[in-house]
Amino acid sequence: xxxxxxxxxxxxxxxxxxxxxxxxxxxxxxxxxxxxxxxxxxxxxxxxxxxxxxxxxxxxxxxxxxxxxxxxxxxxxxxxxxxxxxxxxxxxxxxxxxxxxxxxxxxxxxxxxxxxxxxxxxxxxxxxxxxxxxxxxxxxxxxxxxxxxxxxxxxxxxxxxxxxxxxxxxxxxxxxxxxxxxxxxxxxxxxxxxxxxxxxxxxxxxxxxxxxxxxxxxxxxxxxxxxxxxxxxxxxxxxxxxxxxxxxxxxxxxxxxxxxxxxxxxxxxxxxxxxxxxxxxxxxxxxxxxxxxxxxxxxxxxx
Numbered sequence: 001x002x003x004x005x006x007x008x009x010x011x012x013x014x015x016x017x018x019x020x021x022x023x024x025x026x027x028x029x030x031x032x033x034x035x036x037x038x039x040x041x042x043x044x045x046x047x048x049x050x051x052x053x054x055x056x057x058x059x060x061x062x063x064x065x066x067x068x069x070x071x072x073x074x075x076x077x078x079x080x081x082x083x084x085x086x087x088x089x090x091x092x093x094x095x096x097x098x099x100x101x102x103x104x105x106x107x108x109x110x111x112x113x114x115x116x117x118x119x120x121x122x123x124x125x126x127x128x129x130x131x132x133x134x135x136x137x138x139x140x141x142x143x144x145x146x147x148x149x150x151x152x153x154x155x156x157x158x159x160x161x162x163x164x165x166x167x168x169x170x171x172x173x174x175x176x177x178x179x180x181x182x183x184x185x186x187x188x189x190x191x192x193x194x195x196x197x198x199x200x201x202x203x204x205x206x207x208x209x210x211x212x213x214x215x216x217x218x219x220x221x222x223x224x225x226x227x228x229x230x231x232x233x234x235x236x237x238x239x240x241x242x243x244x245x246x247x248x249x250x251x252x253x254x255x256x257x258x259x260x261x262x263x264x265x266x267x268x269x270x271x272x273x274x275x276x277x278x279x280x281x282x283x284x285x286x287x288x289x290x291x292x293x294x295x296x297x298x299x300x301x302x303x
Contacts, residue, residue: 097265104273137303143183149266234267
């Protein structure tokens, strides 16, 4: 399933939907027509667990092509929001998780040239999340080094505490796209949260593709452009620490809960790693995508 959070009108409430071709099917409305109490939020669906998700999948199969009245809207007529507009807690970010990015960071960002022996973990607050099309804010009073990083986002489906690598993938709900926006000149004594956690610094979307539809999450092309020019292009197979390692490592000390998000790191091609260095400025447009999931597009505006 390709799940979205959307608004059908400017003043409408955010709703959970499923993309079916060129339509968005409202989950709660579809369920009500069948006498089922299905949620209207992404977190509500995740909380139902595999049984609730299977019920929705069965319902979609039963109605595909003949949706009940008022349950389906043309995709072009709705506004997509971040799939989880307000995560319950901080996003887990993974730094230096592609070999080439380790090298470029060592050249320009004073990080070690040695490959990390364990995942490098930071976080981004829920207030950093924005949805497709929303603006990335450039606060010139705070930063002159606003940078980009395209990442595969992993969304957890159930509580994971001290899980093994072998069982870790069974805890994944699905996958999405995230841009880890970073103010490189805002790092403080090696701490990254102020640099990476500012408002609008986590563009997220356009959907969550459920794990059953991504056969191999470590074989996905990912890319990012600025003003139409390709800056990053790679494949998730180049992750230094794969998803099972990340889940096992984090959950060894920090409980991962349903709806938690892990941004799995970025490949090389960031602005800080270029010669000369390049930064985002008001008027720029950033687009990023992951194969099999979709793409997001965001203007940069002065704030």
